[in-house]
Amino acid sequence: MRQLRIPGLLLVAVLVLSACGTSGPSGMLEELGDGEGELNLIIWSGYAEDGSAFPEFNWVTPFEDETGCIVNSTVMADSAAGVQLLRSGEYDGGSFSGNATDRLMAAGDVAPVNVDLLPNYANVFDGLKLQAHNSLDGVPYGMPHGRGPNLLAWNTDEVEPQTTQNGLWEDAAQYAGRLSIFDSPDFIADASLHLMATQPDLGIENPYQLTQEQFDAAIALLEEQNTHDPQFWNGATFADQITAFAGGDIVIGTTWQFQVNNLADSPIDAVKPAEGATGWSDTWMIASEAEHPNCMYMWMNHMASAEANGQATVYFGEASTSPQACEYAETIAPGHCELTHADDEEYWEDIWYWSTAREDCADDDDSTTCVDYDAWTEAWTTLRGG
Amino acid sequence: MVESGWVRIGLRAATGVILGFLYLPLVVVLIHAFNESPFNEWPPTGFTLRWFGEAMANSAIPPAFVNSVLAALGATAVALVLGTLAAMAVQRFSFFGRDSISFLLVLPIALPGVVTGIALSATYQTVGIPFGLLTIIIGHATFCVVIAYNNVIARLRRLPRSPEEASADLGADTWITFRRITMPGMRTALLSGGLLAFALSFDEVIVTLFTAGAGTQTIPLYVLGVMQRPTQLPVINVLAIVLVLFSVVPVYIAQRISGAEAAGARV
Amino acid sequence: MTTDATARPAPAPSRGRRVATWLHARPRLQLRLLLAAPLFWMVVVYIGSLAILLLNAFWTTDAFTGKVNPFDWSLSAFERIATNEVYRTIALRTVGIAALVTLTDAILAFPIAYYMARVATPRVRAALVVAILMPLWASYLVKIFAWRSIFQGNGLLSWLLAPFGLDAPGTDEIANSWIVFSYLWLPYMILPVYAGLERVPSSLLEASSDLGARAGTTFRRVVLPLVFPALVAGSIFTFSLTLGDYIVPDLVSDAKFIGNVIYDNSTLGNVPVAAAYSLVPIVIMVIYLLVARRLGAFESL
Numbered sequence: 001m002r003q004l005r006i007p008g009l010l011l012v013a014v015l016v017l018s019a020c021g022t023s024g025p026s027g028m029l030e031e032l033g034d035g036e037g038e039l040n041l042i043i044w045s046g047y048a049e050d051g052s053a054f055p056e057f058n059w060v061t062p063f064e065d066e067t068g069c070i071v072n073s074t075v076m077a078d079s080a081a082g083v084q085l086l087r088s089g090e091y092d093g094g095s096f097s098g099n100a101t102d103r104l105m106a107a108g109d110v111a112p113v114n115v116d117l118l119p120n121y122a123n124v125f126d127g128l129k130l131q132a133h134n135s136l137d138g139v140p141y142g143m144p145h146g147r148g149p150n151l152l153a154w155n156t157d158e159v160e161p162q163t164t165q166n167g168l169w170e171d172a173a174q175y176a177g178r179l180s181i182f183d184s185p186d187f188i189a190d191a192s193l194h195l196m197a198t199q200p201d202l203g204i205e206n207p208y209q210l211t212q213e214q215f216d217a218a219i220a221l222l223e224e225q226n227t228h229d230p231q232f233w234n235g236a237t238f239a240d241q242i243t244a245f246a247g248g249d250i251v252i253g254t255t256w257q258f259q260v261n262n263l264a265d266s267p268i269d270a271v272k273p274a275e276g277a278t279g280w281s282d283t284w285m286i287a288s289e290a291e292h293p294n295c296m297y298m299w300m301n302h303m304a305s306a307e308a309n310g311q312a313t314v315y316f317g318e319a320s321t322s323p324q325a326c327e328y329a330e331t332i333a334p335g336h337c338e339l340t341h342a343d344d345e346e347y348w349e350d351i352w353y354w355s356t357a358r359e360d361c362a363d364d365d366d367s368t369t370c371v372d373y374d375a376w377t378e379a380w381t382t383l384r385g386g
Numbered sequence: 387m388v389e390s391g392w393v394r395i396g397l398r399a400a401t402g403v404i405l406g407f408l409y410l411p412l413v414v415v416l417i418h419a420f421n422e423s424p425f426n427e428w429p430p431t432g433f434t435l436r437w438f439g440e441a442m443a444n445s446a447i448p449p450a451f452v453n454s455v456l457a458a459l460g461a462t463a464v465a466l467v468l469g470t471l472a473a474m475a476v477q478r479f480s481f482f483g484r485d486s487i488s489f490l491l492v493l494p495i496a497l498p499g500v501v502t503g504i505a506l507s508a509t510y511q512t513v514g515i516p517f518g519l520l521t522i523i524i525g526h527a528t529f530c531v532v533i534a535y536n537n538v539i540a541r542l543r544r545l546p547r548s549p550e551e552a553s554a555d556l557g558a559d560t561w562i563t564f565r566r567i568t569m570p571g572m573r574t575a576l577l578s579g580g581l582l583a584f585a586l587s588f589d590e591v592i593v594t595l596f597t598a599g600a601g602t603q604t605i606p607l608y609v610l611g612v613m614q615r616p617t618q619l620p621v622i623n624v625l626a627i628v629l630v631l632f633s634v635v636p637v638y639i640a641q642r643i644s645g646a647e648a649a650g651a652r653v
Numbered sequence: 654m655t656t657d658a659t660a661r662p663a664p665a666p667s668r669g670r671r672v673a674t675w676l677h678a679r680p681r682l683q684l685r686l687l688l689a690a691p692l693f694w695m696v697v698v699y700i701g702s703l704a705i706l707l708l709n710a711f712w713t714t715d716a717f718t719g720k721v722n723p724f725d726w727s728l729s730a731f732e733r734i735a736t737n738e739v740y741r742t743i744a745l746r747t748v749g750i751a752a753l754v755t756l757t758d759a760i761l762a763f764p765i766a767y768y769m770a771r772v773a774t775p776r777v778r779a780a781l782v783v784a785i786l787m788p789l790w791a792s793y794l795v796k797i798f799a800w801r802s803i804f805q806g807n808g809l810l811s812w813l814l815a816p817f818g819l820d821a822p823g824t825d826e827i828a829n830s831w832i833v834f835s836y837l838w839l840p841y842m843i844l845p846v847y848a849g850l851e852r853v854p855s856s857l858l859e860a861s862s863d864l865g866a867r868a869g870t871t872f873r874r875v876v877l878p879l880v881f882p883a884l885v886a887g888s889i890f891t892f893s894l895t896l897g898d899y900i901v902p903d904l905v906s907d908a909k910f911i912g913n914v915i916y917d918n919s920t921l922g923n924v925p926v927a928a929a930y931s932l933v934p935i936v937i938m939v940i941y942l943l944v945a946r947r948l949g950a951f952e953s954l
Contacts, residue, residue: 040600052446053618072601075611080921083719087922088507090517090600107718177823185921231825232907239613240904243425247807249823358717374716377921378733385739385909393868394772400764401781407761408788408839411799414809415791418802426802428809468691475687479680487688488951489942490695496889496938497703498897500916501931504924505702512705528699531691559673582789589793592900609794619798626795633790637783 028114029286029293036292039069039299042085042094044235044282046258046316047145048073056332057315059308067302069295077236078184079354080377086110092290093299095145097280098133099186099208099354102362105136110285112139117297120304123322127345133353134283142283143300146309146318148257148340149279149351150182150190153270155251165194165273167252169221176228180241180253183232185373185380186354189278190254191218191225193352197275207278207352209361215371219379226383257317257340276350282318313340412630419623426619441624450608457519457594457604458587461526462534465583466576468527469534477542488539494529502528503596510597517599525597526590530583537579538572545571581640585633605629703935710928719922730925734933740914744933747911750831751895755842755888757835762842762887770850782847785840793837797904800833804905825907833905834895841894842887849883849953850876882949889945896934 041048048071051058060071074091076082079100085091086109096104104110115121121129121143128134128144135141154162159175169191172179181187192207195217204214231250233241242259244250246266260270284303286296302308304321310328313320319342320326326337341347355362361370422432441447469491476487494502506525515521545568553563591606598607609622666674676683713725734740769781788796803809804821811821822828853876861871899912909917911934918927945951 038601050445052444074600077920080719084920084922087720088511103718107715107720177825229825229907231823237613237903239619243619243805246425247427247805249806356717372716373719374714374923377918377923378737381909381914381917382737382739385743385914390868397764397768397772401768404761404765404839405781405784407836408785411796411803411836412788412791414803415795415799418799425807426798426805427807428802428812468694471687472691475684475691479684479687481684485946485951487691489946490700491691492889492942492951493695493938494699496893496942498893498912498915498931498934500897500899500912500919501703501706501935502699504915504919504927504931505699505706508706508709509698509702524698528694531694559670560676561669561673582786585786585789589790591794592898606792606794609792622792622795622798626792630787630791633787637786637790 028112029117029297030114032117032297033294035067035069035295035298037068037070037295039071039292039295040091041071041073041299042076042082042091042096043073044095044097044316045075045238047095047282047312049312049315054315057311059302059311063299063302063308067295067298069292069298071299075236077234078182078186080184081236083109086287089287089289091287092292092296093284093286095282095284096142097282097354099356101133101141101283101285102356104285105141109288110141111288111290112136112141113143113286113297113300115140118143118301118304120301120322123324124304125321125323125343127343127348128281128321131281133281133355134285142285143304144321145282145284145303146313146316146321147279147281147348147353148316148318149272149277150254151257151260151270151277152273153245153253153255153260153263153268155245155248156267156269158248158251161269162252162271163274164197165190165275168254169194169225170198172225172228172230175252177231178249178251179225179228179230180233180244180250180255181225181230182254183234183384185376186278187254188215188218188222188376188380189352189354191221193276193278195221206362208355208357209363209368209370210357211369212371215375215379219383222383232384258315261317272347272351276352279348279351279353281353313342412626415623415626418620419627421620421623424620426623437620437624440618441621441628444621446603446608447605447625450603450605453519453522453602454588454604454606457522457526458584460519460523461530461587462580462583464523464527465530465534466580468531469536469579470538470572470576472531473535473538473542477539488532488535491532491535495532499590499592500596503593506593507596517597518602521597521599522594522602522604525593526587529590529593530587533583533586534576534579537575537582541572541575577640581636706928706931708928709924710932712925714923714925721924730929733926734929740930740933743909743914744911746827746908747896747934748937750827750834750910751892753831754834754838754895755891757831758839758842758891759846759884759888761835761839762846766843766847766850769847770853771855785843789840794900796837797833797901800829800836801905804829827906827908829905830902830908830910833901834891834898837901838891838894841890842884845883845887845953846880849880849886853879883953885945885948885950886953889942889950892941893934893938896937 048060049057050060050071064070074085076085076094079097082094082096082100083103086094086104093110101110124144128147130138130140134144152162152165152167154167159167167175168179168181189207192204192210192214195202195214196204196207199217202214202217204210210218231244238256238259241250241253241255242262245259245263245268255270257270260268284300286293286300290296303312306322306324306328309321309325310332313325314329314333314336317340319340320329320337321342323343326342329336337343357371357373357376359369359372361368417430418426419437420433420435421427421430422434423430472487472491476484502525506521510517510521549567550563553567558566589606591610594604594607595610598604605625609625612618612622709721710730711726711728713722713727713729714720715722765781769778773781804823805811806821806823808821814821857875858871861875866874897912899910899916902908902910902913911930914930915927918924918930
């Protein structure tokens with residue numbers, strides 16, 4: 001048989017090409033041109049509705065009609081998956097949470113935004129602008145979308161009303177096999193958050209930046225929880241969680257307002273626990289190498305408009321981003337902005353938005369070292385795989 | 387051994403049970419397609435045609451269906467060509483490494499789809515091929531080649547060489563002999579191999595997930611996406627029923643054309 | 654004098670014919686032409702892609718950004734897989750279930766394949782082949798969903814068990830994976846075994862019973878050895894498809910399989926670990942295929 005020898009030179013060339021990777025110019029758009037006709041987005045499920053689920057929730061078709069940019073969206077299972085998707089070079093941007101944005105900004109995968117080209121940016125609540133998760137050195141990197149806590153939900157027929165997270169940890173034994181937790185290394189922060197309240201002498205100040213001792217304590221807590229046989233859900237499969245709650249397969253767990261809204265016909269209640277909660281604050285960001293930057297800018301502006309943001313945040317059950325959006329939201333879901341605390345900065349003070357664990361603890365103190373995200377991933381794999 | 391009466395009864399019963407097992411989930415899907423509950427509750431909470439209506443009105447399904455069909459046709463065509471070429475080479479010539487060919491061809495199916503998917507995806511990005519229908523076809527064809535190969539080579543082993551030799555003796559050149567003698571003999575093998583390859587490609591999801599890119603949707607990708615739309619779950623029950631019903635036609639026709647002799651489609 | 658109509662000079666050979674004649678004299682070239690396209694595809698496109706992926710196993714990632722550092726040679730990915738026990742657990746679990754599924758499918762496939770090959774009339778046989786191929790056309794994902802709906806708390810299984818006071822195990826039991834895998838790959842086992850049984854000559858079975866063997870003995874000593882290569886051929890599918898799948902474990906159980914580790918790591922940005930762990934199923938399957946080839950499975954596919 002003739003051996004086909006891949007010419008050595010070709011192989012080296014291919015390897016070199018793969019090494020060159022995706023680092024390229026990450027400049028800000030200076031001028032807005034015409035739409036390119038297409039837009040590829042990475043989203044959390046429900047962030048780009050085109051009316052096929054519910055006719056009244058559609059902020060994609062009006063956008064497509066107005067700009068001619070046809071929207072294609074891909075759902076991410078969790079933030080790390082979203083980061084990988086963006087790095088494939090196939091997308092123009094997406095709605096990223098804080099633990100994706102910090103990595104994307106640091107690695108240069110996303111570009112800063114020129115707010116002069118985004119008229120609706122001015123309306124956004126100040127509490128969302130120029131935050132650690134959506135800006136670098138005072139330069140904004142995206143258009144805020146919505147934020148929300150990771151709530152604690154339970155089945156009111158089988159579980160008494162909850163006020164703290166104890167039902168997931170210390171009191172979890174009684175719900176063995178029927179508790180539901182988020183399947184991602186990010187959930188370690190929920191454990192460390194609980195420890196902030198129950199073991200203050202550990203000195204945890206930030207549930208995402210942990211010393212080795214604090215980290216080990218959080219893992220120990222998770223291992224204990226694992227003995228009660230929890231079930232898992234993630235950002236791509238949370239339809240499962242809805243079915244499971246509705247069917248009684250699970251009776252208590254962490255969740256998003258979206259699931260709670262979809263379980264309106266079931267005996268489900270939800271609360272932000274007393275010790276606080278992890279949460280997320282999402283921002284639309286544009287890829288440095290976006291193929292359709294004009295469409296992306298138009299989308300970012302569109303998503304901050306009153307109707308689009310109002311509809312999107314009501315649909316997902318997250319906090320709207322501007323007074324105008326809140327006003328619109330009132331018309332389709334009275335009390336929405338109050339329920340989600342859109343303008344109530346105090347509510348967000350004990351909500352810790354998803355961010356990435358870093359070896360330098362993300363602080364200015366050179367003497368501190370924390371457990372990095374790689375260790376988080378490894379620990380989570382060990383927890384889940386055993 | 388003329389199988390004794392007991393054995394025959396036992397076999398018949400076992401066949402019935404196993405067929406029941408094979409069709410149980412399909413029956414469940416059929417029932418849920420009319421189930422009022424959006425959560426696949428059992429027993430069904432009510433009868434409704436709502437999901438059929440929503441499936442009909444769904445705008446994402448037709449383009450996904452078209453893509454799936456095109457990808458499957460492309461992959462099947464490529465697989466049939468490559469598989470036949472390889473089968474003819476292996477069956478008619480003897481050469482060093484001959485045994486390795488079938489080994490090589492079966493690898494894409496034997497190795498995890500996720501590995502094939504990641505590998506191909508990385509290559510496309512490196513080489514700079516834009517993701518879309520073409521990248522899907524390349525991925526699918528890669529694991530469909532072995533299906534075509536197995537079917538063709540099994541047939542070639544049974545085809546007598548004498549008609550071909552006679553044809554040559556009568557003055558026909560290679561192409562004519564191939565077109566008029568070999569091909570007709572292979573036709574049913576190509577049909578059953580092609581049908582199986584088509585089914586495999588149409589239904590594939592894991593490799594497709596990595597090779598489809600942002601803008602291309604296939605039916606399996608659509609179904610995967612529906613998992614994120616909790617109220618649309620029953621629509622995929624309808625979709626599955628419709629697909630199975632549609633597929634009765636080609637499978638039945640293939641059966642009639644191939645006859646019982648080619649009934650043993652090679653996997 | 655008129656020209657004899659039958660004595661026309663032979664027409665000049667067409668180009669196609671000339672090429673065919675030229676090729677006919679060069680069998681090795683024929684062979685190379687036949688093999689060129691398939692080999693190019695498989696070796697350059699497929700094996701080449703695999704090689705590039707596996708190269709990643711020897712590189713590192715930045716812990717914060719998750720980006721691969723190409724050409725940063727290191728064995729850290731392999732070290733992690735070797736030292737952390739969980740990877741061994743997952744591999745063993747996956748191989749165990751794959752073996753169990755293969756055994757289950759072999760047992761289930763035999764009666765129906767035997768019935769089709771030796772007992773059924775041709776019409777019934779054709780109908781059965783169609784009946785077995787049909788489920789392959791129902792979407793793989795939908796079939797898994799259907800099983801999930803059967804297993805879930807308010808599903809079919811729960812309803813069946815209720816009169817006995819039992820509760821359905823739910824959607825996170827590893828046994829669910831076993832059942833669903835066995836279900837999904839059963840047709841892939843039935844078809845080769847059926848083909849294999851078809852090839853067993855009746856005369857052998859008659860001779861066996863003439864020599865005084867009972868049904869069981871004939872089965873064990875005549876049928877089984879002859880059909881064994883076909884069983885191995887079918888097992889290639891049931892084993893490999895279970896070994897690499899991650900969707901079934903994700904949807905109907907909570908346990909992680911090899912496929913999950915590879916998928917999770919690649920989507921979470923740790924491609925080196927995903928690539929390094931990919932070597933586990935690759936090595937297992939290469940060995941499996943070599944053994945299967947030795948046992949004659951490739952002729953029975």
